[in-house]
Amino acid sequence: MTSMKDTYFHAKLISFEKIRLICFSSLPFDPHRYEFRCEGKKILVSLERLNSVSGISIADFALSSPLKLGHEYTVLIPGFGTIPVDVDDASTFPEFDSLYSCPEEVLGASYSPERTLFSLWAPLASACFLKARFKNEERWRIYPMKRGEKGVYRLSLEGDQDGLIYLYCIRNSGLESEVTDLYAKASLPNGEASVVLDFARLSIPLHRECVKPRLQSQAVIYEGSVRDLTIDPHTDIANKGKFLGLIEKGRRTEAGNPAGFDYLLSLGFTHLQLLPFYDFKTVDERNPSRSYNWGYDPAQYFVPEGSYCSDVEDPSSRIKELKRMVAGFHEEGIGIVMDVVYNHVYGFEDSPFQKTVPNYYFRRRGNGSMANTSGCGDDFASERPMARSLILSCCKHWIEEYGVDGFRFDLMGILDADTLLQIQKMAKGINPSFLLYGEGWNMGGEVACPLGRMENYASLPEYGFFNDFFRETAKFYFSGRESLLQKAQYCFASSSVPFHERARFLSAGQSLNYVECHDNSTYFDFLSEVRPDFTEEEKLDACLAASAFVLLSFGVPFLHSGQEIGASKWGEGNTYNKGDSYNKFPYRLLDERKEMAEKVASFLSFRKEHPEFSLSDPKDIEKALDLREEGPCLVAQVKSEGGKTITVFFNPCQSDYNIGEEWGEYRLCSKLGLKKASRKGIVPGLSATVYIR
Incomplete structure (x- = not known):
């Protein structure tokens, strides 16, 4: 655009065969005076349409042949000078x-x-x-x-x-x-x-061979953040907030309990899902203590986050230290799941994507404005060939170069299904046990192609979905809402068996079972809101019972860091930029509630010792599982491989319940302070109790 007092011109390519010239001026508009040029040489055009009203003139000029990108196109306006032709919308043309x-x-x-x-x-x-x-x-x-x-x-x-x-x-x-x-x-x-x-x-040995091959339904996932798990001042972790801090051995809390790496190993999970550790925008890598962010503001997709390394001025530091972290967990048999955000970037206007190929990498609404399904203002156009190619290249890089063992897709329901299937083919070709799951919410969208929504589970059989039906049912059931018992039975059976409800999934491996994650309120805070009459001990008992329900239900158990000790974020849910005080793993609280963590670890260990809880095929689950009701209690009987029957009682009420003595040998109970069955045939209130016969 050029201007001279009250006169303005703008030339824009509106198709490969047409340029539109717009003039705002009180002067007469003569379209035949203008000369269109390519690299300074005149090109032939013909006036196709002219509209003028109240000092605004719009003229469309047809080109003699389709315009070829890669050249400098200008319009010479006598008496005013030369203006460039804006070709930025060419990337939106149907044939582009x-x-x-x-x-x-x-x-x-x-x-x-x-x-x-x-x-x-x-x-x-x-x-x-x-x-x-x-x-x-x-x-x-x-x-x-x-x-x-x-x-x-x-x-x-x-x-x-x-x-x-x-x-x-x-x-x-x-x-x-x-x-x-x-x-x-x-x-x-x-x-x-x-x-x-x-x-x-x-290059370093990543010890991929130490991570046991398994079905998705055999995984137990623990979610945390590099920074949150290491930053608490009440430990002797040296590299706080860093990749290396996560693999320091022998670290302790103030009370002498295991911290960091050793504590995580003690829980027994199979996979550690880490919040984004690619390069994100809103933490100053030179001064990370001055700001905080979870990392859902992508900047450079192929580069590790610099605030997590010990020497950000050395470009290789973040790469070497991330590899050492992955290798450290691999040596202990633990896989690393990477939280990836391909649905939006931070600030599209100034992003390298927009500056490199204007208007290509982001979806638009029908009226031309930016699509905002993600709530971040710039939905990434994963369905476009070069956007898809970049995502695939990026995923392959993280698998091959860093040895990650799974992807958790943020707002997966915005990504197109074809891209997800191509990622699956590539990832499973490298590692058949690679985990793939994400948030399959139906958030609308601006594209007609199938998306990675939970409703499309049948076309994405290798993908897991965060099961919000499980989450809401479990949260309210263990807050004492007995009326949800049948829905809880359905959830226990993986939501893939049509028990009281239609099947939501093809297999148990598609159901990510959880009661809290990083961007929800903690379950302890939820209970504080909906059950203000609960004592603190009752809230902690309910937290343990719900965690046991997550760990023993068919499907993929998912635990949020701090869930195992009833951690609080003081009523806040989305603490993405609230700072360390809200988000850090509270090791001082672990010292106070060590018994809780040990009970969660015991239920996790029990699941791993009994492979029948990891069945994936709904037909196998139906054969192995008998669901019953005993008063307010959900009763799940699971036939084990050795011919024994495992019976689990979930009591969501504050009062104990008498079940009689015919259920077999007591094995474990989530109730705080209870090391063994206090009274035969009694299921304590707000508990999960296991018997074997």
Whole structure:
């Protein structure tokens, strides 16, 4: 756009065959005076339509042949000068993907000791440059990149470029932007620039072989955060808030109980799901103590978060230390699940995605405004070929380079199902036991293709879904709402067996069973709200009973860190930026409630010792399970492989219940202070009690 006092011009490509010129002026508008140019040379156009009213004129000009991207297009306006033609909407044209997408192309910086090849997909750009700073140099050098087919710009730098710092300079519609590489694997602090690294020298044994192959229904998942699990001052963990802090052995609380790594191992879960540890935006990596965020604000998808490493000025530090953390858990047989956020990015307007290929990577509503299904203002267009290709490349990088063992997809219901299926094929091809699950909420959407919603479970059989029906039923049932007993029975049977309700899933492995996670209120806080009459001990008993229900129900048990000790966030739910005081794992509380953690660990161990609780096929579950009612108690009888019958009683009431003595040998009970059956045939109030016969 150009202006002269009260006169303004703007030229915009509205299809590959048409340019629209808009003029705001009190002067007469003569469309035949304007000259359209490509790289300074005149191109033929014909006036197709002209509308003028009250000083506003809109003229559409037809091109003699379809416009080819990659050139500088301008309009010469006599007496005013030259203005660029805005081609930013070309990425939204129906034929764009067939003309310019190249999902098989290897993009980013491809390193070898002899040379590094830079490949940048920027089909709308008329020019691209590599801005590079070599090792031990302060000044930047600028190199023009050569445009190839499909709008891929390339440049090869000879020699060993390990440690090279770089940015791309991209000219779109006459405007130049400096951006980081969307495919960068390493970075300066706070995403200031991308870095080339020789990953071969950063390779370490990841001990993948130590993680036992298993079905998804055999997994037990524990959710936490690198920072939250290590930051509490009431431990002697040295690397607080860091990758390395999570694998420090021999650390203790103030009372001498295991902390950090040793404590996590004592719980016995099979997989640790960590909140995002790719590079996120709103924590200053040089001063992480000054801010807090869970990390659901993606910045660089291929790069680990710098605030979690010990030396953020060294681009290799975050990479090496994350690998050491993964390897440390692998050695103990624990898999690492990565929380990934491919449904939105932080601030699309200034993101490298928008600056690299304007208007391509984000969905729009029918009226042209940004789709906001995620609530973050910029739904990622996973269904578009190059967006899908980036997601697949990213997932593959985390699996192959860092050895992660699963993905938890944030707001999975926004992602298209085809992309999820391609991730599944790739991930399972590398690791058949790879875990795949996410939030399958139906949040609407701006696309017509099938999405990763829970209602589409039949077309996503290898994916698990957070089961909110289980969550709400269990929360209220163990708060004393006896009327939910039949719904609780259905939940216990994995929601894949049609018991009182229609089957919600194809198999138990699709049901993520939980009562709390990071972005809900803790169950203790929920009970404080809905049962103000409960004593603290009753709330803790209900927390333990609900956790036992999660651990013994058919499906995939999911525990939130702190759930096992009845942790509180003081009534807050979404504490994504509330700071360490709300989010840290409270090790001082662990010292006070060690018995609770031990009881949760005992139920978890019991599940692992009895594989029948991990059955996946609904037909097998129906054969093995008998569900009954004894007063207010849910009674689940499970036939074990050895011919024995395991009977579990869940009592959601405050009072004890007499069940008689014919149920077999007492094994364990969630009730606080109860080491063994206090009275034969009595199920304590607010408890889960197990017998074997």
